[in-house]
Amino acid sequence: MKVAIIGLGFRLGYLGVVFSELDPDFEIVGYVDPAPAGLETLEKDGISPGRAYDTPEALIENETFDLLMIGSPNFMHLDHIRTGLEAGLTVFTEKPIVMSIEESYELAALLNAYGYDRLLVGLVLRYSPLYRDLRAAQADGRLGDVVSIEASEHIAPYHGAFFMRDWRRHTRYSGPFMLEKCCHDLDLYNGVVGARPRYVASFGGRKSFTPANAPQGAGANDIEVYHRKPSGWMGSDRVFDSDGDIIDYQTATVEYENGVAMTFHTNLNVPDEFRRFCVIGAKGMAEGDFVRGFLDVHDARTGEKTVSRTYSAPSERSQHYGADEQMAEDVIAHITRGAALPVSALDAIEAGILALAMDEARRERKVVDLAPVWARYDALLHGETAEAKATG
Template identity: 25%
Template sequence: MPKGKEFWSRDFARRYGHASLVADKDKYLCASEAPKHRFNVIGTGTMGQEHIRVTNFEGRATINGVYDPEPLSVENAKTAHAVHSDEPLQSYASIEEACEDPDVDGLIICTPNFTHIDAVRTAARSGKHILIEKPVATTIPDAWEIAQMADAHAGIFQVGLQYRYKAIYTEAIHEVLERKTLGDIKTISMAEHRMPFLDKVGQWNKYGRYSGGTLVEKCCHYFDLINLFARSRPTRVFASGSMAVNFREFDHEEGKADILDNAMVIIEYENGIRGHFGLVMFAPMFYEEVVICGDTGRLRAYENMDFLPGDTLKSGLEIYGGETCPSRMTTPSYPQAIEESGHNGATFFEHVHFVDDIEKGSCTGPTPVDAFWSVVVGAAAEKSAASGEVIEIDGLLKENGLDQV
């Protein structure tokens, strides 16, 4: 993160709209440098447009061009780009052209989940820096193949598990893993209660064969966080879930929807930590929380958007330290413009990390290996919910041809 004068001048003042108050010749605090990096975006639906907006807003890179076979998505991308940039947005005729353009040093892949594996096979050949959306793939073998490609890749290879950068989780990670406020962690519970899945181009997210299933598609974010807090290998997963409310009547070009809208998942780790995740996708709000208990304290962090009038807290982090340390109640947050740029500021800090890593030449993650393990837990949970069985992770890896992982 830029510090001192550089932070206030190049980034903060420009982002808060003061740059237009004086002529260029008089700018010092608001002077901005030309972007050093140029990215192409592959797939410009909801998330591609968020990446275009955030790339320009962060400021050290700009968007050179896009590839998307859907003309409306390309038009929307041009509109999103024009808000921040006077430069025209190039539209490529193929993914190969977009990946091989020598004017570009980074590729952001935001296509539907089932297309990630082919997109990465093409993108990796370019050697350019890659930011690919989550889940990295819909199956365990594809996620592993991508982790292997990333291992051999010269450029930065980051996966869009950007919930790690939400203010509440950034603070929770600091307390639990760095400051060790809770002592030895024993249990990690996470929950998400939200609206149904939104409409997508072609409605790919209503079908397990295209998305990987709800517990891979959406919940990989939470499994990544639980894995991160546990700092251990998952050994067993048990899940129960159903399609209780949403999309029961949904019948699109591809047929009837087949995705879970609620689930309870239990994860056991090699080091004895137990994880739990509860999902409800028919709640009139967006609410998520983590509760972590260690042998010396308890932490709860939450984010809430309930659409009600009045000043309800939209985030919180509580630490109860008993007699071991001060207890605290805080409201972690970022500046409003950053929070509003996407996913409560998480996407902005994902880009800060991506560009920092490009400039330093080292990959701080989330890595494709982190992403692989989030897919493994999600796929195990999907399998357990479908079969009613406890899934042994070693056995699941073997079934998928991965004896040595």
């Protein structure tokens, strides 16, 4: 499989290695990135990045490939997706797919014109063994009707400090933190619920990475933990007095259209990190943790544990609990043989809209009703809006 890359950052550099390990014919024919942070990762594994180009248009005009991969900063995603779709290409974009409600509408119109099956998205946790086992237990009837969910994504201080130093610290480039980091998780639970979110409330802010909490004493600003994860484009060394505007903790409550309720919590300063969920249904309960690597399912009537599984990454360098390897395998099969994928661009847009609603609710201290958003989104996704037809 041959690919071209727009935005050769750390993420797509790593995925280039993963894809090359699974496909002996994998080749990167070229890339566009003025400062390719992922180049070193590829070169360490002896993988050529192909020719460097100044613009996506030049790359597309001069190279032949099977898949255009987008790893550019979030605020560029929509333009790069549009360029690929208009050129007749199959496109893979990293999450989040776009970074605002308005961009979600624009993308819906694009997909109406070009077809959503030509746009793939890197919501990698859908490919994780743990999530697949959770959905299998649900399909087997072990949970019954889902009633409520408690879930979280908590990340360690070294990773939280990265967000305070990286370009992602500016929401004008990344969108809000719930979108940039937690859209993975929100997509998972949207899938479990099987319905769209309707009402959203949320609270949060920044309380950990503030000047008052900066380490004190000689050399305090060079403490290794806060600089362990390197930043790329627009990187900074400032952690506790970052010029960014992202939050470092947030909670949200969601009611779905089918009445299921969910609470979700994120925090960027959790020294013993976890990424867990508890899905409670009428017939059973599923509890799991991606970081700590387990899934337990209990029967509501008998209390019996009907599923008990543990998980570990396939290698020391593996990211996302082995999900990247499965995603690469499935994407290769999709491109070369037309195999189905477990997540779509539409799933990604819906997860993004939920994340954006969470941030709107937090900022404006209100309950957000998503019904008008879904109505406009569906009209654009499926064709002309009622207003356009009326005035046509």
